[in-house]
Amino acid sequence: MAGPSGTLRGTTAVVVNWRDLEHSSAGGSEHYAWEFAKALRDGGADVEFLTARDHGQTRSDVRDGIRIRRGGGVLTFYVRAGLRLLRRRRRLDVVIDPACGIPTFSPLFVRRRTVVVMPVHHVHQDQFATYFPAPVAKVGQLLERVAMPRVYRRRRTVAVSESTRAEMVRRLRWAGAVDILPNGSAVPDAASFAPGDKDPDRLVALGRLVPHKRVELVLHAVRALLPARPGLHLDVCGKGPDEGRLRQLAVELGIADRVTFHGFVDEDRKWDLLRRASLHVCASDSEGWGQVVIEAAGAGVPTVARAVPGLRDSVRDGRTGWLVPDDDDLEVVGSRLTEQVRAALQELDAPAARARTFEECQRWAAGFTWARMRERARAVVEEELARSR
Known part of the structure; x- marks a missing residue:
């Protein structure tokens, strides 16, 4: 070849x-x-x-x-x-x-x-x-x-x-x-996704389940937001050594019925979940790039992420997602992440805003x-x- x-x-x-x-x-x-x-x-x-x-x-x-x-x-x-x-x-x-x-x-x-x-x-x-x-x-x-x-x-x-x-x-x-x-990135045809397919209360977290990905911060955010958004649901896609601890945490937080741990998902299943999701959340300590961010964007899904190396390159703040100021204190980071997810979901509730962000995300992802x-x-x-x- x-x-x-x-x-x-x-x-x-x-x-x-x-x-x-x-x-x-x-x-x-x-x-x-x-x-x-x-x-x-x-x-x-x-x-x-x-x-x-x-x-x-x-x-x-x-x-x-x-x-x-x-x-x-x-x-x-x-x-x-x-x-x-x-x-x-x-x-x-x-x-x-x-x-x-x-x-x-x-x-x-x-x-x-x-x-x-x-x-x-x-x-x-x-x-x-x-x-x-x-x-x-x-x-x-x-x-x-x-x-x-x-x-x-x-x-x-x-x-x-x-x-x-x-x-x-x-x-x-x-x-x-x-x-x-x-x-x-290997994103399917952009036309296979549509803003109207999005569930306003559907969150997704993509990636390996390892400590530095900080998926626990996303679980805490779900618990904090449930009183205002009782239909909220989180799909966790990925496997890794942290899975047992995260499953137990979901039980302890009382949100086990609001979180689905899918483990490893094949490409078809991943895109099906992204087709429905309205927001991707990435709480990782750092990345070289944000591969999952670009995949989510290809499906028209914006990302809330920490403003750390890699993620601040792959998220266009205010256009294809929102960056949360970082801090050495994870409790501070968790609080900021929760508030930004709350604000992002409220913004995406408006069909016009959801359509605009959807187009920005897909345009950005198409470059990779x-x-x-x-x-x-x-x-x-x-x-x-x-x-x-």
Whole structure:
């Protein structure tokens, strides 16, 4: 499947990402990595996707004409990936090495002339402290803040948003150039959605159920708003380790009958839920971008979100949603989020306002496609190959 330029014919490429699309914890970064692999394939390259192996997964597979090689777990994958790159170093022309917390430090294992491109979704300094004990978190923070800028200082780096680029400079003291390579989106035909299909009392929350997504703030908002809007209902779409805690919280708050935990939903079900929803709520601590925001917007659904990195890039405040000023105190954030959801629902009660926001959302989402992302990704690699040769 050679692309328009064909300059990647005869090129051997590896995409190194610690999860693939079939992994039980796969999310937006996995989709991005896979689209990068498809971009190389479309240019005529021979592509291997190197990833960890989840329970029940095979060691190897072929999907979309791309070879998948799996092995290792959360930590051992990095060792296996490094050894695999070292063994193939003389035959590798391109390595795509996303920073999923920390990258695989591929420049240490390949030739200097091998093109290495590192996509960065967001800075993980705070997430290390959220998910790991202090000593382990400190190691992760040092690897990201100290080792990563040094190892990749002469390699091509791309960020998915302007917020991520700014965070890299501010928090990692990144000195090299960082280009912007935004995510894409695969939204159905815009005509398959209509403002008249929206339920004014239907909220939706999309994404993995993990602590830093702060879905509990959305549950508290539902409880607070129910007296004024007794028909309010929240659809939670996604799975993850936080699901049990969130289900229990819904029971404790007395809103279990007002919240539906759908778990993982396929594409058809997701779009059916978005077709009916009037408002998407995202309380995440930070994102590299806001993939779920753009998906919601494609269905004409605006988003209430915290004004944090990534989300302030994907939400056009006052046009495709509303941004809530952030604070270190989650109680303050929760109160602000609740009040903004209340105000947004009141505004969207008016059919004219709902139609106007619907159109703004769809127009914004239409600018982000995976085809455009793949075209830009391929161009980045072609530029680096030309420079290396």
